Amino acid sequence: EVVLTQSPGTLSLSPGERATLSCRASHSVTSNYLAWYQQKLGLPPRLLIYGASSRATGIPDRFSGSGSGTDFTLTITRLEPEDFAVYYCLRSDTSPMYTFGQGTRLEIK
């Protein structure tokens, strides 16, 4: 079974701080087909990062992605109030099946 495990489950930080979110794959992700999505309460998700490290259109440069193989990281430098949300990673190299991580909730401390 293909699994993505995100950690921590909840991250409590203050505006201006740096956030580091992890996504670990049970099997290596081919060609970095790993994306990150942000979901705010009551809204649909928004694509942030694709190809593990490329920002989607319109995404501020305080968001960055890194990693390869089985370990991936989403970093948000200098948290803004609007960044507090739930973040999901998604792998698409096992197409036609797509697998989301269970999410990390980023909350205001």
Add this chain to the structure above:
Amino acid sequence: EVHLVESGGGLVQPGGSLRLSCAASGFTFSNYWMHWVRQPPGKGLVWVSRVSPDGTDTNYADSVKGRITISRDNAGNSVNLQMNNLRAEDTAVYYCVRLNRVGKLSDYLYYYGMDVWGQGTTVTVSS
């Protein structure tokens, strides 16, 4: 402006059926793979199904295979999800999603991202 608008959700008894629809506008619908992703109450995102641009290729998550059928009408710019034999665990918000080419991996390979999402329609399976 690019839009996806879902409809058709509601309350249905276990074993019942529902047909979800998604109306697309603002882009050339027939050029894109379309997906459905669901989110159970208070839980994370789960991929459900996808359909190719011409409608001939479809795929399903194991949890819905045999009970759900995805289809599309390119003339009408819509994608549908026929859901049969519904179970309590199908209770969720169902999102219609566009898959778009968002970046280049090599001369012949591209990265794709779920770049447009509808607002979702809620399905509740309960007696």
